Amino acid sequence: MLLERAYAKINLTLDVLRRRPDGYHEVDMVMQSIDLSDLVWLDCRSDSEIVLDLNAGHIPSDERNLAVQAAMLFRKYTGIRAGVQINLEKNIPVAAGLAGGSSDAAAVLRGLNRLFDTGLTSDELADMGAEIGSDVPFCIYGGTAIARGRGEVLERIAHPCHLYVLLIYPRVFVSTADIYQALQPTDFVTAVQSERMVQALMEQDVDAVPYLVHNVMQHVTFAAYPGVKQLADKVESVTRHPVHMSGSGPTLFCLAPTVQQANRMYNALRGVMRDVHLSHFVSNISNSGDGEV
Incomplete structure (x- = not known):
């Protein structure tokens, strides 16, 4: 096995x-x-x-x-x-x-x-x-x-930047298809943000990366699911840190440059809400099988 x-x-x-x-x-x-x-x-x-x-x-x-x-x-x-x-x-x-x-x-x-x-x-x-x-x-x-x-x-x-990730799970089912369908032509972009993010990762600019996180779908999900927006506002008020959404949601996350800061944010959130998880970046996994068990 x-x-x-x-x-x-x-x-x-x-x-x-x-x-x-x-x-x-x-x-x-x-x-x-x-x-x-x-x-x-x-x-x-x-x-x-x-x-x-x-x-x-x-x-x-x-x-x-x-x-x-x-x-x-x-x-x-x-x-x-x-x-x-x-x-x-x-x-x-x-x-x-x-x-x-x-x-x-x-x-x-x-x-x-x-x-x-x-x-x-x-x-x-x-x-x-x-x-x-x-x-x-x-x-x-x-x-x-x-x-x-x-x-x-x-x-x-391949970049040297290592960040800690605080994940917050709203207990809400979000339909990816519905969120994509809700996108309006005004949501489509011509100037993408990926190159700026990659540059910050390559330069190991751990202070800049959290402020360069960008998701054009976030406002669409927040409008369709007000409870997710309310939770994001609560997370930001507790952590005093930018709060982002992954994909079409609803998972929210904050980035922290050190394990000490991540733990402080984690402990603060755990005092006021459920479903908080502390994680971190991992690199190439394509050849990282865990072997036989």
Whole structure:
């Protein structure tokens, strides 16, 4: 049995350029992996079934789950017919703007590549993952990247900047599709923010990065879900620090340059609200399998 970690991501920038003829939106965003992760155990079965067992009863375990879709796609591409057992421990909140499902799919692809010793490169796995979802290619590699197109065209970035991430989970379900549909032409941009963010990361400017975080969808989600906006205002009043949203939400986050500051913010928030998690940036994960268990 093999263990793969499926790391969550946050958006350091998210700009939408236009609505594409295929119905998707053209985006330009900086994505960053953080150490909050689901745990994905993989093993062969004696039959030919793909079976997913997980610790969250409200999540489907059939073909609607991206982890199962990833296993099906892997077998289609490789011609492998062996059964696959997937045991999934969910720690990343569902539908939270943290790419939990996409990261699970990426972990399955990476893990099956090791389990069956198929020798596929990360680039090949990323191309495969793009058929499942726009965030899956990024989740194959992890670390930091500028994502363009639908999110599947990646420019990977290696930088020395390490920041701590305070995550706050509003207990609200946000529909990504609805938020994208609510975008107006005035929300589309021509001047993207990714290059400024990457420059600050490369220069290790930990003081500037939190103030360069940008998400064009944040005001749309806040308008559609006033409770998320109210929570963001409360977090900002407690931390006296910029509060941001990842993806289409609803997860909120603050960035801190030191573990001491992060702990102070964490302790202050824990005194007044639930669902606060302390995390940090992680770098390239495409070759970081956790081995056999």
